[in-house]
Amino acid sequence: MISLQSIKFNHNSGSCSTDALTIRRNASQTVNVPEWVDGVSVNPEDSPAAYSIADTNGNTITIQARLRSTNPEITRIQVRALDPVTDPPGETGCAGFIAKLIRRFIKAVAGNVLGEVQERWVDLAAGDSGFVSFNLINTNLANARVSKRTTEWRWQYRLNAGDPWQELRHTLHRIYVVLGTPTLPWVQTAGSTQLPWTEVLDYACDWGILANTTDEAGAKVTERVYALGPGTMAYDCPGGGATHYALGSFDCTKFLELLRGGPGNGDLVNCTDCATILSTFANILGCDLWQSRMQSGFKLNPFIAIGYNAWYPGCSNWLGTSFSYHEVAWKGGCTASDAVFDACLQLDADATPDSAPHTPMLATNMVFGDCSSLGYRLRLSPNVAGGCSNCNPAPGSRQRRALI
Structure with a gap:
């Protein structure tokens, strides 16, 4: 069995040009890294990340993910994550069709600001990949302006390049988009209570x-x-x-x-x-x-x-x-x-x-x-x-x- 264990958005606390800002929840609660953890992160707000438009502009944004396999014969897989258009069950008839069209239009206009996770091969030494870097493609931060959004990813994997993709996991993340690195009193000093809340x-x-x-x-x-x-x-x-x-x-x-x-x-x-x-x-x-x-x-x-x-x-x-x-x-x-x-x-x-x-x-x-x-x-x-x-x-x- 292949499983997605965790995802890091802020994987380099010394920079925010290719990854997320360093943030916390409030004066007393931190945001743990990895921000998304299997079995812990259920709702988008359970997995928050913030990005600066000015700092990431023109750069390839990366995340890190960790995967595991319980099958010792599987030592290498190809992994990606798509931006799904999710239609809830039970929508039928003309009203359901119109609702789906509206949902697709909103997706097309608003987009997923973090785009999709570009496919890459992942080695599973002893069944564990450790944290592997993935590039994000089709990102839309530059056009997102100030906003608070939900990023949805449909994770998939396959064993061989010609194989059909198999579903792995659907993840939700709360993404904050700001114009630039927050200024004082906000800081980017790891561990500080003045990190953006x-x-x-x-x-x-x-x-x-x-x-x-x-x-x-x-x-x-x-x-x-x-x-x-x-x-x-x-x-x-x-x-x-x-x-x-x-x-x-x-x-x-x-x-x-x-x-x-x-x-x-x-x-x-x-x-x-x-x-x-x-x-x-x-x-x-x-x-x-x-x-x-x-x-x-x-x-x-x-x-x-x-x-x-x-x-x-x-x-x-x-x-x-x-x-x-x-x-x-x-x-x-x-x-x-x-x-x-x-x-x-x-x-x-x-x-x-x-x-x-x-x-x-x-x-x-x-x-x-x-x-x-x-x-x-x-x-x-x-x-x-x-x-x-x-x-x-x-x-x-x-x-x-x-x-x-």
Whole structure:
């Protein structure tokens, strides 16, 4: 009997140009390698792997697989894995035919991002191949954009080149596609708790779905974080704008608990929380954002805070008309000439942000600017005494908070 024992996607932790990124599940749980193991991996999420489009572009991607034989007379086999078009049993008649056509169309358009496993001969010394490298062919990572997909493989083998192929195993794998190697706080240091978490990738790949550039991914994540209000999060007006998830380190574990419908650290957030959530979830997709402040003590134009639907300058019950500081996700050196992404506030999009009527907009890749041009700075703070001139970039505050 021939059996498929295990599959490695991340078989070289020192590189991600021809294999998968090094990842973990969360702060306390690792992703074991090999990622797929016979008798253990049943569902796609049991066998996760993440790939960087930028790093793998133009390269032949490889996996490693281990096979066994209980027949001592079989010492060499040819092995491959196809991308199946799977039709569930019981679909009959016109409706079943149409369903099959739709399924085939989706397969043709979306494709299997990892393609197929190219056939090769495998030696079974003493009945065990050890880990053997296989090339992947017909891969589609370059066109996949940011996504979370399921790869299905139909493994087959034969004893001689002219023999019919025999079915070996059908395997399922959860494949995350990101634009580039995740940036800080995410690292590629084996054993680190800051390796990309699949629990974050599950959300980030959905939020940034089909983004083709880092700016597009950052904008999509900004929109999805802001959209968590009012059902999941709201600005902490009752508590004076306190930080609940990003005081020191980023309590990503508690934030994920909140996303799953649990208590987390509560549903209240401030600008530091929003900037940290946004940049951390965008950076796992390959963006390169910082958490950085503007300060100090500046007046405000009307805005809509996350979780609310009314225009006002600050929280009506305590903030009055000014911020002591404001923190956003910021590109580059976090200076006036760099762009910001703000998931905490909607600003006024028209030519007179200090007066009604107001048209809401989120700042996504908007240059911070100065007090003479209508950029982020002048949309947030009016050009009056104690206003825009006090709203200065503070690049010395820029950081990327570690995760716990």
